[in-house]
Amino acid sequence: EVQVVESGGGLVQSGGSLRLSCTASGLDFADYAMMWFRQSPGKEREGVYCISKGGVAYLFADSVNGRFTISRDNAKRTMYLQMNELNAGDSAMYYCAARPAFCRGDSNLYAYWGQGTQVTVSS
DSSP: OOEEEEEOOEEEETTOOEEEEEEEESSOGGGEEEEEEEEOTTSOOEEEEEEOTTOOEEEOOGGGTTTEEEEEEGGGTEEEEEEOSOOGGGOEEEEEEEEESSOOSOGGGOOEEOOOEEEEEEO
């Protein structure tokens, strides 16, 4: 059984930082692309950042460019999203998703999802 679990969310002041983690089990983690999506109330789910099985990062949300960094540690079966200079617009539920090999922006192409971790940025 595949399990995807996010952690690291919380309440932070504007300008602060958080690091999200996503751990996946039950699949060959190194062979999967891992993606962060986010969704806030009343808005559509948005792709944020993806890292391919080869470790190439793909930015999908221009608003986080220069503030967020994605990385992965295959030995730990974990992906990370370092979020700096957070602002109110970053408040959302953040979801981790997995698909084989390559990054894609379409959420329908991701077979495995976590339950999400809430990020709230106070102004």
